[in-house]
Amino acid sequence: MTTLDPTPVSFGTEDRLAATVTDGALRPIVDRVLEGQRLSADDGMVLFSTPDIWTVGALADLVRRRLNGDVAWYNVNRHLNYSNICALSCKFCSFHRKKDDDGAYEYSLDDIRKEATKATESGATEMHIVGGLHPWLPFQYYLDMLSAIVDVAPRLHVKAFTAVEIVHLARIAKKGRDGDDGIRWVLQQLKEAGLGSLPGGGAEVFDDRVHAETHRTKISGDRWLDVHRIAHEEGLNTNATMLYGHVETCADRIRHMQLLRQEQDRTLRTWATEHGLALESSVDHEGRPHDAVVLHGPDCTGLALQPTPETCATGYYQTLIPLPFIPDDSALEHLPGPMGLENLRTLCVARLMLDNFPHMKAFWIMQTLEMAQLMLQNGADDIDGTVVWYDITKVDGAGTHQEVTVRDLQRAAREAGFNPVERDTLYRSVQRDGREWRVES
Numbered sequence: 147m148t149t150l151d152p153t154p155v156s157f158g159t160e161d162r163l164a165a166t167v168t169d170g171a172l173r174p175i176v177d178r179v180l181e182g183q184r185l186s187a188d189d190g191m192v193l194f195s196t197p198d199i200w201t202v203g204a205l206a207d208l209v210r211r212r213l214n215g216d217v218a219w220y221n222v223n224r225h226l227n228y229s230n231i232c233a234l235s236c237k238f239c240s241f242h243r244k245k246d247d248d249g250a251y252e253y254s255l256d257d258i259r260k261e262a263t264k265a266t267e268s269g270a271t272e273m274h275i276v277g278g279l280h281p282w283l284p285f286q287y288y289l290d291m292l293s294a295i296v297d298v299a300p301r302l303h304v305k306a307f308t309a310v311e312i313v314h315l316a317r318i319a320k321k322g323r324d325g326d327d328g329i330r331w332v333l334q335q336l337k338e339a340g341l342g343s344l345p346g347g348g349a350e351v352f353d354d355r356v357h358a359e360t361h362r363t364k365i366s367g368d369r370w371l372d373v374h375r376i377a378h379e380e381g382l383n384t385n386a387t388m389l390y391g392h393v394e395t396c397a398d399r400i401r402h403m404q405l406l407r408q409e410q411d412r413t414l415r416t417w418a419t420e421h422g423l424a425l426e427s428s429v430d431h432e433g434r435p436h437d438a439v440v441l442h443g444p445d446c447t448g449l450a451l452q453p454t455p456e457t458c459a460t461g462y463y464q465t466l467i468p469l470p471f472i473p474d475d476s477a478l479e480h481l482p483g484p485m486g487l488e489n490l491r492t493l494c495v496a497r498l499m500l501d502n503f504p505h506m507k508a509f510w511i512m513q514t515l516e517m518a519q520l521m522l523q524n525g526a527d528d529i530d531g532t533v534v535w536y537d538i539t540k541v542d543g544a545g546t547h548q549e550v551t552v553r554d555l556q557r558a559a560r561e562a563g564f565n566p567v568e569r570d571t572l573y574r575s576v577q578r579d580g581r582e583w584r585v586e587s
């Protein structure tokens with residue numbers, strides 16, 4: 147039997163854009179993207195409604211290549227969900243349990259030490275930690291968790307605790323839920339104990355109606371943004387998510403993206419000022435009037451985000467991770483959830499609207515690796531990592547053991563026509579020899 151090597155599939159962006167744009171409503175948007183102009187909310191709505199999804203994909207690919215060339219980032223990571231016991235019961239959540247429910251669990255510090263040791267022995271560079279809002283674990287447990295990881299696996303970057311958990315920790319530490327001081331205090335304590343960055347979970351969709359209907363007791367969108375703003379001020383990089391495909395509208399999604407874009411503008415202005423970059427936020431790299439901080443890839447003049455621990459005195463949003471709602475076992479099980487083209491289009495629109503986010507992630511755990519390949523060709527530059535254990539959501543009844551090998555990730559990227567590059571949590575290239583690794587300087 148002859149085995150054929152997979153042929154990388156490539157749709158050249160120029161060719162795709164040169165092909166007939168079948169929807170006239172897209173023409174001014176095509177011009178704006180080619181000229182590097184920022185898109186409006188109305189543009190975003192056209193991108194969501196046009197039948198010409200292929201032009202939308204080609205535009206997203208163009209922006210993705212401007213920022214990341216032909217690189218497809220991946221990392222070697224481990225997820226740890228320390229407890230599924232949660233005081234809340236968000237309607238779209240199938241993860242949470244009450245203390246006496248079947249399947250409720252919490253990790254001891256010894257369990258956490260073992261997981262961190264396993265992670266570091268397998269060559270992981272990152273541990274991604276989130277859990278429910280445990281009603282009884284004291285704040286000290288979280289500090290001890292971080293210290294234990296630093297103790298047994300000092301090189302692991304710990305990306306941990308959603309904004310929702312941070313507000314919960316401020317409450318249990320008796321620092322209050324409201325105001326900035328308690329949040330800042332919690333973040334400072336966690337950082338000192340070993341926290342490296344914040345994941346992007348818990349954002350859902352920033353809209354009051356959606357909040358009231360699906361996760362009323364969870365923090366509001368404004369509060370989520372506050373936590374990330376303070377994290378950036380404390381020098382922590384963060385990510386952002388958008389959980390879509392339930393009761394929100396496309397206009398809600400656009401608003402969510404606009405709020406993130408606005409926050410990132412503010413953060414990047416601070417970042418650039420701190421680093422003495424001659425950033426003119428009202429003029430783009432070719433002197434055209436522009437109302438935002440613009441990111442350019444390394445081949446262009448202008449602001450290129452090349453973070454290092456030394457230069458990251460101010461944190462910022464690294465990546466957006468669009469998360470499709472998965473109805474199974476949730477209180478919204480009657481909803482259909484989004485399908486493939488909807489997932490692809492949402493990613494494309496996010497890539498085009500969020501012109502100041504360096505990265506877009508196709509989270510294969512929720513999108514599938516096959517879909518992540520298509521997403522790489524339509525705006526995504528990151529396919530996440532090897533993962534291993536993930537208990538939050540399951541696609542089509544998958545178990546909690548969800549693992550791909552580095553070879554799987556590399557193959558997926560190459561087949562899609564991209565150059566797979568391992569990254570650390572801060573998007574620095576990693577050089578690897580088996581389990582040994584170092585960050586490229």
Ligand code: SF4
Nearest residue numbers: 232234236239242278
């Ligand atoms: S989404 Fe988070 S806060 Fe809401 S019920 Fe699930 S674990 Fe708890």
